[in-house]
Amino acid sequence: xxxxxxxxxxxxxxxxxxxxxxxxxxxxxxxxxxxxxxxxxxxxxxxxxxxxxxxxxxxxxxxxxxxxxxxxxxxxxxxxxxxxxxxxxxxxxxxxxxxxxxxxxxxxxxxxxxxxxxxxxxxxxxxxxxxxxxxxxxxxxxxxxxxxxxxxxxxxxxxxxxxxxxxxxxxxxxxxxxxxxxxxxxxxxxxxxxxxxxxxxxxxxxxxxxxxxxxxxxxxxxxxxxxxxxxxxxxxxxxxxxxxxxxxxxxxxxxxxxxxxxxxxxxxxxxxxx
Amino acid sequence: xxxxxxxxxxxxxxxxxxxxxxxxxxxxxxxxxxxxxxxxxxxxxxxxxxxxxxxxxxxxxxxxxxxxxxxxxxxxxxxxxxxxxxxxxxxxxxxxxxxxxxxxxxxxxxxxxxxxxxxxxxxxxxxxxxxxxxxxxxxxxxxxxxxxxxxxxxxxxxxxxxxxxxxxxxxxxxxxxxxxxxxxxxxxxxxxxxxxxxxxxxxxxxxxxxxxxxxxxxxxxxxxxxxxxxxxxxxxxxxxxxxxxxxxxxxxxxxxxxxxxxxxxxxxxxxxxxxxxxxxxxxxxxxxxxxxxxxxxxxxxxxxxxxx
Numbered sequence: 113x114x115x116x117x118x119x120x121x122x123x124x125x126x127x128x129x130x131x132x133x134x135x136x137x138x139x140x141x142x143x144x145x146x147x148x149x150x151x152x153x154x155x156x157x158x159x160x161x162x163x164x165x166x167x168x169x170x171x172x173x174x175x176x177x178x179x180x181x182x183x184x185x186x187x188x189x190x191x192x193x194x195x196x197x198x199x200x201x202x203x204x205x206x207x208x209x210x211x212x213x214x215x216x217x218x219x220x221x222x223x224x225x226x227x228x229x230x231x232x233x234x235x236x237x238x239x240x241x242x243x244x245x246x247x248x249x250x251x252x253x254x255x256x257x258x259x260x261x262x263x264x265x266x267x268x269x270x271x272x273x274x275x276x277x278x279x280x281x282x283x284x285x286x287x288x289x290x291x292x293x294x295x296x297x298x299x300x301x302x303x304x305x306x307x308x309x310x311x312x313x314x315x316x317x318x319x320x321x322x323x324x325x326x327x328x329x330x331x332x333x334x335x336x337x338x339x340x341x342x343x344x345x346x347x348x349x350x351x352x353x354x355x356x357x358x359x360x361x362x363x364x365x366x367x368x369x370x371x372x373x374x375x376x377x378x379x380x381x382x383x384x385x386x
Numbered sequence: 387x388x389x390x391x392x393x394x395x396x397x398x399x400x401x402x403x404x405x406x407x408x409x410x411x412x413x414x415x416x417x418x419x420x421x422x423x424x425x426x427x428x429x430x431x432x433x434x435x436x437x438x439x440x441x442x443x444x445x446x447x448x449x450x451x452x453x454x455x456x457x458x459x460x461x462x463x464x465x466x467x468x469x470x471x472x473x474x475x476x477x478x479x480x481x482x483x484x485x486x487x488x489x490x491x492x493x494x495x496x497x498x499x500x501x502x503x504x505x506x507x508x509x510x511x512x513x514x515x516x517x518x519x520x521x522x523x524x525x526x527x528x529x530x531x532x533x534x535x536x537x538x539x540x541x542x543x544x545x546x547x548x549x550x551x552x553x554x555x556x557x558x559x560x561x562x563x564x565x566x567x568x569x570x571x572x573x574x575x576x577x578x579x580x581x582x583x584x585x586x587x588x589x590x591x592x593x594x595x596x597x598x599x600x601x602x603x604x605x606x607x608x609x610x611x612x613x614x615x616x617x618x619x620x621x622x623x624x625x626x627x628x629x630x631x632x633x634x635x636x637x638x639x640x641x642x643x644x645x646x647x648x649x650x651x652x653x654x655x656x657x658x659x660x661x662x663x664x665x666x667x668x669x670x671x672x673x674x675x676x677x678x679x680x681x682x683x684x685x686x687x688x689x690x691x692x693x694x
Contacts, residue, residue: 128442128459138490145487146478149519223474229440231491231539232464385459386401386441 129385131377132236139228139241143210147245158205159253162198163260169320170194170266180322184353188268195266196350197319199275200282200342202257204310207250207283211290212306215242216297219383226384235380239373243287250283261350269352278349278362282342285365288372289338295379313339338368389452391416391543391574392437396446398598399432406432408598409446416542419575421585421592423680425688429598430578431471434547437576439463451542464492467536471547473528475520481531482507482516489538499538506534510564526557530564537568544568546577550584562587582680594687601687606680613686614678615640617656621649621663621670631668638662652678 147155170191179187218224228238258275261267290306297303317339323331334340345361348354392414399407407429414420422430435441436448439455439462448455450462476484482503489499507513510530515523523531529549536544549565550558565588569575579585585592586606594601594609602609619639623631625647632644639653653659656675663670 126459127456128439130459133460133493135491135493138487138493141490142476142479142487145483146476149478149480222477223472224476226470227474227476227488228491230438230463230466230468230470231488232460232493233491234460384440386435 126234129381130234131381132234133232134237135233136237136240136244139233139238140244143242143245144248155249158209158249159202159256161205162202162253162257165201166191166195166198166260166264170198182351182353186351186353188351189266191264192266192268192351193347194320195261195264196275196346197317197343199254199257199261199279199350200339200346201314201319203250203254203279203282204286204314204339204342205250206253207247207286208290208306208310210246210249211243211287212294212303214246215291215294216303219295220298225380229380229384235385236373236377238380239288239291239376243284243291243373243376246287246291247280247283250287251280254279254283267350269350271348271352271354272350275346275349278345281362281365281369282345285338285342285368285372288369288376290372292372292375292379295376295383313337318343338364341365388416390414390449391451392420392576393449394433394437394446395448397433397436397443397448398445399429399436399441400444405598407436410593410595410598410600412593412600412603414543414574414576416574417569417572419569419588419590420577421589422576422578422595423580423582423585423592423684424578424595425580428595428688430595431547433595434545434576434578438466438468438545464539465542467533467539467541467544469529469532469536469544469546469549471551473532475528475531475535477520479520480516481512481518481520481523484520484531485535485538488535492539494539502538502540506537509537509567510534511560524557526553526560529553529557529561533561533564541573543574543576546575548578548580550579550581558584580684582684586680594684596688602683609683610678610680613683615652616654616678617652618676618678618682619651619653619656619659619663620672620674620676621651622647622672623649623668623670631670634666634668635663652682 174190177190180190180193181187225238229235255276293306317334317337323334326334341361341364345358348358390413392412394410394412397407397410398405410433422433424430432441436443436455437450439450439459442456451465453462455462476487479487485503485506486496486499489502490496507516510533512527512531512534515527520528520531533549550561553561562584565575575588577588589606591605592609593603602613604612621631628644628646628649632642632649635651636642639651639659641652643650651659660673660675663673
């Protein structure tokens with residue numbers, strides 16, 4: 113954001129392409145009101161997906177696997193190993209759902225953003241409101257999943273409390289990057305590519321087994337992708353094994369959220385305010 | 387004379403090499419109903435978008451409500467009501483919520499939005515549909531809801547881009563009636579249309595735009611006077627013989643236009659032309675004398691060839 117537009121954002125003035133009007137809550141409010149009419153079966157099913165994985169893999173398959181040894185040398189139950197990873201996945205799924213398919217629909221069929229831009233809203237208001245709404249679903253899923261973990265005795269440390277703000281950050285990162293990427297998509301086929309990236313990322317980001325099973329180049333690749341950072345961050349918090357890497361994971365998500373918001377805002381501006 | 391609400395001088399818009407608007411001058415007075423007429427691709431919508439402060443101009447000067455969109459975009463938008471060419475109602479919200487939520491985008495308090503929503507539903511004759519889904523409304527109802535939505539911020543200028551395209555005659559007349567009421571209340575209307583009857587019904591003054599330029603300007607009656615005759619005679623001799631007949635009646639009226647299916651004679655007195663034609667020994671299969679309309683002006687200025 114350049115100095116004049118920043119000044120403009122503060123004073124409320126600014127040209128046709130002024131960024132911000134301080135009214136993201138109107139966009140968020142619209143999302144919450146629209147959510148009332150959405151199909152609750154779809155919303156609830158998104159929450160259950162990682163729960164089923166936890167039951168099948170953690171509890172079921174876990175009885176054959178036994179304990180997993182953490183890098184610190186401590187051994188924990190397999191269910192306690194994958195549960196934090198699935199918590200990160202539930203935050204990701206919730207955030208990605210609204211910020212990809214729903215945004216795609218609103219952009220191309222509902223013409224919602226076009227209508228918003230004809231009002232006094234700026235593109236940053238729309239970006240923050242929509243991303244804020246998308247991350248809420250991630251937070252709701254993750255909070256539910258965290259409750260399941262608590263009931264099953266899979267939170268091994270008091271630091272598990274900190275997963276709530278961590279989940280908020282992770283959902284923010286995925287929601288803003290999801291919306292940024294979606295804003296470049298123009299066909300359904302392109303949207304399928306998002307799914308094509310998400311599935312392997314879910315399976316291979318140290319979700320079900322440690323990264324050490326891979327050759328080194330693959331490890332680097334996975335460490336570059338966002339989900340691995342979320343898994344490591346949450347696993348550190350629920351097991352109490354915090355390292356210097358924890359701060360790095362937080363920084364990764366702060367950067368991801370910032371990039372997502374900036375790209376989304378610029379993209380909305382170039383699409384609707386020419 | 388009160389200060390104009392919109393003033394454009396030499397307004398241009400380029401998209402790369404494409405010149406969408408090639409220097410437009412116009413002025414709209416408060417309370418006026420102003421029309422932009424032109425074929426598809428003439429630059430009407432682009433002009434509307436620049437006035438609506440969602441598109442930056444390439445050149446020229448533009449003042450909307452005394453403000454320059456280049457420095458006061460959001461302020462201008464907050465005082466305009468916009469009815470886009472295609473409905474973009476929020477299909478995930480119910481009818482009344484569409485109005486409330488839209489008002490919230492302007493930062494208007496929820497209670498105020500709710501009160502205005504009820505008034506506007508009455509105005510748009512949609513009170514029974516307050517709880518309906520948008521997708522269950524007819525085309526005419528959607529259009530009225532879009533207009534109601536555009537009024538939720540009590541705009542000083544209402545911008546309508548082809549407000550009745552695609553509606554059946556009944557729905558059009560209901561909509562015209564609502565727009566006429568707004569006009570009576572003193573709302574400034576700026577509309578684009580390619581329905582000439584709509585322009586004649588609603589516009590105090592209009593400009594005909596073609597290829598990004600203004601071809602003519604005036605009230606509907608003025609334009610007809612200046613660019614057409616009082617009456618038009620439509621003569622049909624059969625498609626084989628129209629050309630030959632047109633040559634024989636050359637010189638009648640002010641101007642003759644030969645079309646594949648008929649010959650048009652523009653004249654002050656149509657009946658006199660019909661008499662002269664029969665005195666020349668010509669017997670058209672049908673002859674019709676009608677008053678000149680804005681459509682004649684429009685076709686004269688923008689040509690008859692299809693723009694696609």
